[in-house]
Amino acid sequence: MTPGALEFLSELVRARSGVILQNEKSYFAESRLAPLARREGLDSVDALLTGLRRHWDEKLAAATVDAMAIADTAFFRDRAVFQHIGEVLLPTLAAARQDGVVRVWCAGCSTGQEAYSMAMLAVQVEAQVPNLKVDIIGTDLSQRALEKAHSGIYTQFEVQRGLPIRLLLQHFEQTGDMWRASERLRQAVRWRQLNLLEDRRSVRAFDILLCRNVVRYFDAATANRVLEQMSGALAPDGFLVLGAGETTAAPSLKRDETGPDTFRKISAQGQVAA
Amino acid sequence: MGLVVDDSRSVRKVARRILETLDFETAEAVDGMEALAFCKAAMPDAILLDWAMPNMDGLEFLRLLRQEPGGDAPVVVFCAAENNPEKIAEALDAGANEYIMKPFDGDIVASKFAMAGLL
Numbered sequence: 001m002t003p004g005a006l007e008f009l010s011e012l013v014r015a016r017s018g019v020i021l022q023n024e025k026s027y028f029a030e031s032r033l034a035p036l037a038r039r040e041g042l043d044s045v046d047a048l049l050t051g052l053r054r055h056w057d058e059k060l061a062a063a064t065v066d067a068m069a070i071a072d073t074a075f076f077r078d079r080a081v082f083q084h085i086g087e088v089l090l091p092t093l094a095a096a097r098q099d100g101v102v103r104v105w106c107a108g109c110s111t112g113q114e115a116y117s118m119a120m121l122a123v124q125v126e127a128q129v130p131n132l133k134v135d136i137i138g139t140d141l142s143q144r145a146l147e148k149a150h151s152g153i154y155t156q157f158e159v160q161r162g163l164p165i166r167l168l169l170q171h172f173e174q175t176g177d178m179w180r181a182s183e184r185l186r187q188a189v190r191w192r193q194l195n196l197l198e199d200r201r202s203v204r205a206f207d208i209l210l211c212r213n214v215v216r217y218f219d220a221a222t223a224n225r226v227l228e229q230m231s232g233a234l235a236p237d238g239f240l241v242l243g244a245g246e247t248t249a250a251p252s253l254k255r256d257e258t259g260p261d262t263f264r265k266i267s268a269q270g271q272v273a274a
Numbered sequence: 275m276g277l278v279v280d281d282s283r284s285v286r287k288v289a290r291r292i293l294e295t296l297d298f299e300t301a302e303a304v305d306g307m308e309a310l311a312f313c314k315a316a317m318p319d320a321i322l323l324d325w326a327m328p329n330m331d332g333l334e335f336l337r338l339l340r341q342e343p344g345g346d347a348p349v350v351v352f353c354a355a356e357n358n359p360e361k362i363a364e365a366l367d368a369g370a371n372e373y374i375m376k377p378f379d380g381d382i383v384a385s386k387f388a389m390a391g392l393l
Binding site: 074079156157160161162164165166169173174 | 357358359362363366372373374375378379381382385386388389
């Protein structure tokens with residue numbers, strides 16, 4: 001890939017998704033974009049990018065950004081986080097809600113493993129905590145990733161990353177070489193395409209907001225802006241959970257030392273809800 | 275100590291290398307019978323167990339192991355080509371702690387060992 005093409009691609013991906021591509025990722029970009037170039041009848045990734053630069057095509061630009069989406073995810077990634085959510089956050093929030101409904105948003109859900117992990121955790125905790133009802137929404141920028149998430153179909157490799165065998169047998173059905181999430185699991189999650197970079201006003205307040213291994217690919221200013229906006233979508237006593245080792249300098253968020261990678265919202269009065 | 279039980283020499287070699295990267299001292303057995311003899315002499319902490327093997331298969335070995343004195347201690351992770359859910363359930367009922375469907379790689383073994391409380 002020519003340096004000019006890589007620079008053009010980097011700027012396109014950064015502007016659309018906030019993701020900063022590293023220079024050494026040119027091989028990665030090549031392998032991700034080659035199938036798209038072939039589909040477009042072009043003989044190289046350079047031809048794809050040069051063509052796009054000369055004759056702008058919105059659909060092709062979106063497909064290019066989509067093909068570059070980071071899809072590194074696993075079921076129950078960082079088990080301590082899910083343990084904390086199951087043992088502490090869900091029971092605490094259920095007790096604080098009159099209707100027992102706990103609203104969960106998986107932001108940057110990629111191919112859905114995290115949202116389905118939440119759904120499996122919900123089945124388990126709902127059996128122990130009367131009144132609890134977990135409502136889950138998964139969003140991602142990548143339409144391709146969302147289609148896979150929605151289908152609930154995973155390879156044998158994917159269902160062995162982080163998913164205990166008993167949960168696989170309980171919640172998935174074997175279809176040929178693949179495994180499909182049960183009807184119950186698929187009905188437990190709603191999927192929406194959403195660009196975290198876009199300004200929006202949240203109409204709903206979420207109790208648990210998972211934004212894991214997303215902002216690490218952004219520059220610091222973008223990460224803070226995105227998380228600041230997310231904190232606006234958080235209930236006053238809600239929790240934001242970031243990926244392992246991720247942190248934030250967003251002024252309205254404060255680390256919650258009682259949970260791994262967990263943050264709470266500071267109210268206008270500078271207080272963290274009890 | 276981790277015991278790798280598989281009739282394929284190449285699988286044993288790959289599995290052994292993976293277990294060693296997870297800081298297990300590793301031993302090998304070629305079938306259930308050899309594995310049972312090994313366990314009677316010294317119970318391992320973890321057993322990575324194939325299903326289909328000559329002389330004694332993995333399921334029969336597991337049932338006999340769990341009847342041995344101290345035989346409930348080892349964490350047994352099946353690692354087999356069998357991927358039929360009913361068969362897997364049978365292995366779990368017989369006392370398997372986790373189950374890996376072949377083909378596998380180091381990430382899957384590490385992930386499954388962590389789930390089984392070994393790491």
